[in-house]
Amino acid sequence: MTHLVPAAPQSPGASLVLVERQAVPIPHFGLTLSEERFHEFAERLRTVGVRFDVEPYRRCAGEPAEQWTMFFHDPAGKAQEFKSFRDESMVFAR
Incomplete structure (x- = not known):
């Protein structure tokens, strides 16, 4: 999925766009996982001290989406x- 922004940021992830009241970095790479793998990965990231820009949450x-x-x-x-x-x-549903 590609997000369109008015001007390209100076560095990757330098711009923020509000999505459902969450500031998300643009541009970003995205990957879809099964729910089980998503939660396993989130826990692994927490274990090694990764700082989240947006903590794992359900949108x-x-x-349907x-x-x-x-x-x-x-x-x-x-x-x-x-x-x-x-x-x-529903990956590409709007």
Whole structure:
């Protein structure tokens, strides 16, 4: 999925866009996991002390696009998003 922003940021993940009252870094790389793997990965990240830009949380609860999501920067400073959809067919739903 690609997010369109008016101007490219100076460095990866340097700009923030509000998504459901959460400031998320733009641009970012995104990956979808199963819910079980999502929670396992989130716990591993916590264990090694990763600082989240957006702590793992459930978005759109009870809606068709319900999902778990989290954002953080990798060691190279690039913004990452990992998520898990209740219904994977809703990945590109708006």
